[in-house]
Amino acid sequence: ILNVEQSPQSLHVQEGDSTNFTCSFPSSNFYALHWYRWETAKSPEALFVMTLNGDEKKKGRISATLNTKEGYSYLYIKGSQPEDSATYLCASPLRAGTALIFGKGTTLSVSS
Amino acid sequence: EAQVTQNPRYLITVTGKKLTVTCSQNMNHEYMSWYRQDPGLGLRQIYYSMNVEVTDKGDVPEGYKVSRKEKRNFPLILESPSPNQTSLYFCASSPTASGNTIYFGEGSWLTVV
Numbered sequence: 001i002l003n004v005e006q007s008p009q010s011l012h013v014q015e016g017d018s019t020n021f022t023c024s025f026p027s028s029n030f031y032a033l034h035w036y037r038w039e040t041a042k043s044p045e046a047l048f049v050m051t052l053n054g055d056e057k058k059k060g061r062i063s064a065t066l067n068t069k070e071g072y073s074y075l076y077i078k079g080s081q082p083e084d085s086a087t088y089l090c091a092s093p094l095r096a097g098t099a100l101i102f103g104k105g106t107t108l109s110v111s112s
Numbered sequence: 113e114a115q116v117t118q119n120p121r122y123l124i125t126v127t128g129k130k131l132t133v134t135c136s137q138n139m140n141h142e143y144m145s146w147y148r149q150d151p152g153l154g155l156r157q158i159y160y161s162m163n164v165e166v167t168d169k170g171d172v173p174e175g176y177k178v179s180r181k182e183k184r185n186f187p188l189i190l191e192s193p194s195p196n197q198t199s200l201y202f203c204a205s206s207p208t209a210s211g212n213t214i215y216f217g218e219g220s221w222l223t224v225v
Contacts, residue, residue, distance in 0.1 A: 032211050043116075043202060043216035044155075051211070089155065093210035099145060099170060100210050104154035 004092050006103035013080050014111055020076045021106040023090030027071030031096040035064055035075055036089040038105070044089060047075075080110045114139045118203045118217035125193055125224055133188045133220050135203030141215075143206045144186040145170065146178065148199040149219075155202070161186055162209060193224040 005024045013019050025033060032051050038044040048057040053068040061078045077084055087107045091100040116137045125131055137144065145160035147170075157170030161180040175197055177189040186205075190197060203217040 034214070036214075043218050044214075045216075046213040049211070049213055091155075091214075096211075097209050099157055099160050100214065101157075102147075102155040104152070 004090060004101045004103040006088075006090055006106050008106060009104065010107040010109070012109045012111065015081060017080050017110075018076065018078045019080055019108065020074050021088065021108075023073045023075070023092075023103055025071050025073070025090070025092040025101075026094060027068060029095040030068040030071070031093050033066055033068075033073050034091040034100060035073070036091070038087045038089055040086075047088075075106075077108070080108070082110045082112050084108060085110045114215065116203055116205050116215050116217040118201075118220050120220060121218060122221045123223070125222070127194055127224055128192050131190050131193060131222075133190075133201060133203075133222070135186045135188065135217060136184050137186075137203075137205040137215070138184065139205060139207075139215065140183065141205040141207050142183070143209045144180065145204050145214075146176070146186070146188045147202045147204065148172065149202065150199050158188065158201075160209070190222075193222075195224045198223050 007022050034049050035047040036044040048064050050066040055066045063076045066073045087105040089105045091102040118135045142163045146158040147155045156172045158176050159178040161167045201220045204214045206212045206214045
């Protein structure tokens with residue numbers, strides 16, 4: 001993988017459902033993996049910055065895991081709420097000290 | 113309050129009329145960058161700056177210029193705007209290029225007619 005890719009592109013769930021989506025990134029020269037949450041009409045806000053293989057981070061109902069050897073990260077949302085509706089972006093640099101490459105995002109819509 | 117401030121937030125301009133979008137951060141960050149966001153294309157980097165007087169092209173630099181004369185400011189210059197530069201622009205800053213959280217400005221909606 002030479003780019004940062006996210007799947008699915010969009011996702012629609014019901015309130016209370018748990019969901020997850022994927023970010024794939026180049027595993028060679030791995031340095032860091034970022035997750036951002038982007039609500040409509042607002043600026044992207046950082047969720048996690050992850051650097052260690054096997055790392056798991058949590059913020060409330062949102063958590064993320066990281067596998068640097070195979071080049072993927074999962075973002076999980078437990079018990080989705082309508083306010084979780086947003087686009088979730090992941091980003092990774094191609095190597096240390098270079099600019100972040102962003103994926104195209106996964107847009108989550110949660111219905112009440 | 114730590115923030116990245118960009119202006120204007122909304123602008124409609126005509127083709128060929130030079131414009132500048134300002135960006136300022138108050139966190140003493142070394143790294144600053146500009147992105148544009150277009151439907152289906154995600155965030156694409158236009159230019160970035162590792163430090164004062166150091167700027168580099170990102171993925172889509174054509175039609176844009178930047179300058180970094182002081183640490184806190186990183187203006188984006190469109191010398192001769194064209195309709196394909198109609199987009200949502202974000203300025204961002206970070207202590208370093210890739211290992212730290214990036215802080216985004218609120219975005220500038222630019223329409224070129």
